[in-house]
Amino acid sequence: MSVSEDLRKQAARDLQAATALSIAFVGVARGLFSALAAAPATAEALAAASGLDAAYVARWCDAAYAFGYLDDGAGGFALTDLGHAYRPEVEGSLMAFAVRSVLSAHMAERASELMPSGKCLGSEEIEGSGALSPLFGAMLEANFAAFFERQILPHIAAFSDADKRAGLVVDLGCGNGWYLRALARHFPHLRGIGLDGMAENIRQAVAKAQEHGLDRRLGFQLGDIHAFTVAEPADVIAMNRALHHVWTQKESVFRMLAERLKPGGAAVIWEPNWPASRADLRDPTRRGMAFQNLTEHLQGNHLLRPQEIEAAMQAVGLATSVHAFANGNETVVVGTKAAA
Numbered sequence: 001m002s003v004s005e006d007l008r009k010q011a012a013r014d015l016q017a018a019t020a021l022s023i024a025f026v027g028v029a030r031g032l033f034s035a036l037a038a039a040p041a042t043a044e045a046l047a048a049a050s051g052l053d054a055a056y057v058a059r060w061c062d063a064a065y066a067f068g069y070l071d072d073g074a075g076g077f078a079l080t081d082l083g084h085a086y087r088p089e090v091e092g093s094l095m096a097f098a099v100r101s102v103l104s105a106h107m108a109e110r111a112s113e114l115m116p117s118g119k120c121l122g123s124e125e126i127e128g129s130g131a132l133s134p135l136f137g138a139m140l141e142a143n144f145a146a147f148f149e150r151q152i153l154p155h156i157a158a159f160s161d162a163d164k165r166a167g168l169v170v171d172l173g174c175g176n177g178w179y180l181r182a183l184a185r186h187f188p189h190l191r192g193i194g195l196d197g198m199a200e201n202i203r204q205a206v207a208k209a210q211e212h213g214l215d216r217r218l219g220f221q222l223g224d225i226h227a228f229t230v231a232e233p234a235d236v237i238a239m240n241r242a243l244h245h246v247w248t249q250k251e252s253v254f255r256m257l258a259e260r261l262k263p264g265g266a267a268v269i270w271e272p273n274w275p276a277s278r279a280d281l282r283d284p285t286r287r288g289m290a291f292q293n294l295t296e297h298l299q300g301n302h303l304l305r306p307q308e309i310e311a312a313m314q315a316v317g318l319a320t321s322v323h324a325f326a327n328g329n330e331t332v333v334v335g336t337k338a339a340a
């Protein structure tokens with residue numbers, strides 16, 4: 001059987017799309033889109049201002065021009081609207097698409113390498129990848145922060161209840177701290193502690209809390225979820241896309257959550273909703289989840305169904321409620337500890 005011309009054209013379009021995102025990734029990772037925002041520049045001037053090698057930057061400028069991120073005019077290269085959209089600092093930035101595309105290629109290469117042995121790697125796989133590690137937290141923030149603030153936050157009563165008590169929110173596996181910053185902006189009395197095992201995430205979370213004037217209310221610590229302790233019982237313990245990283249030790253994790261919550265406090269756990277039926281994975285909004293599950297396996301993890309999370313909460317005496325978002329693709333499971 002020979003391959004049809006239509007299938008060849010489709011593959012060529014897919015390749016162009018992946019190449020476009022690879023070029024955008026270099027611009028995001030090296031701050032080139034941001035550097036060009038102020039004024040057009042020649043490749044030499046851009047390289048000098050960014051402290052980068054002029055020959056690499058010249059070739060990147062050609063590629064970015066070819067793919068429509070840059071125009072070439074009197075003052076040198078200038079950002080097009082598309083180029084502006086990849087600046088990490090603009091609201092609704094597209095930078096996460098570029099980072100995810102390159103992270104996906106990196107993970108695909110590792111998965112194919114490890115498939116014969118069945119070996120899994122730790123989360124240091126991401127931490128160890130030089131250009132990706134500093135962008136990981138910002139990628140998750142660009143993907144989820146606006147969605148959280150608009151769609152999820154208004155529907156979870158545990159946050160406003162904690163605010164009324166000037167309570168403490170603990171975020172386990174906090175990434176770059178965007179979730180606690182969002183809560184602190186919305187709820188003026190809340191205090192927060194974030195914990196993460198990646199030093200780069202904690203460094204960014206501390207810096208951003210300072211930058212946003214929230215450092216008196218938010219603290220961040222490097223550490224392991226399994227060894228987490230708090231000086232006072234928490235009103236909310238949140239885990240966003242972090243529970244599946246520690247699921248193999250779920251019994252001890254949930255025991256710890258129940259112990260460290262105040263009476264009346266709540267565990268608020270947000271995870272992608274792994275669908276009950278394989279056929280559901282064909283939906284374009286869920287395909288990415290199927291690939292994510294392959295890459296999660298690389299780290300010894302798998303995506304979860306809300307019923308599994310509920311059962312683990314109920315086993316330690318928490319009363320559960322399940323909240324579905326994004327057409328059922330995202331789930332927040334709340335487990336409330338009985339009031340004293």
Ligand SMILES: C[S@@+](CC[C@H](N)C(=O)[O-])C[C@H]1O[C@@H](n2cnc3c(N)ncnc32)[C@H](O)[C@@H]1O
Nearest residue numbers: 140173174175196197198224225240241242245
């Ligand atoms: C998918 S990321 C989610 C980050 C953040 N919650 C967010 O929504 O952007 C999972 C995070 O959990 C952290 N993590 C995974 N296992 C951990 C552990 N055992 N102890 C501490 N942090 C852990 C990782 O470093 C990573 O930042």
